[in-house]
Amino acid sequence: MLYHVAMTVRLPADMDPAVAGEIKAREKAYSQALQQQGVWRHIWRVAGLYENVSIFDCRDNAHLHEVLTGLPLYPHMDIAVTPLCRHPSSVREDDR
Template identity: 75%
Template structure:
């Protein structure tokens, strides 16, 4: 099942740089692993903001919840989730 997830990161301004760098490094590794597994299908940065719009391909709602709560930046994120379904006019076979 496909989901559109809009993620806004709201890190505390007083977070130490070293801690922030370590969390961001873990986040990048986790996100890239999910992309290799074809779970995190697309990611786009929203220009000028610490925000992205992503497409996830998960088995179900519980799987998506597991994936999202596993993000190292999860405690500092505001998320909006929209379940998606294939549009009948789409010519792309992988739009399930």
């Protein structure tokens, strides 16, 4: 099942830069592993903001919840999820 996920990161202004750097490094490794597995299909930065728009391919809602709550930056994020389904006019057969 495909999901459109918009994420805004809001790190505390007083967060130690070393702690922030460590969290960001873990976040990058986790997200790249999910991309390599095909779970995190697309990711785009929102220009000028600490935000991204992503497409996830998860088994179900519970799987998406597990993936999102596993993000190291999750405690510092505002997340909006929109479930997606294939449009009947799409020429791409691989989107389900």
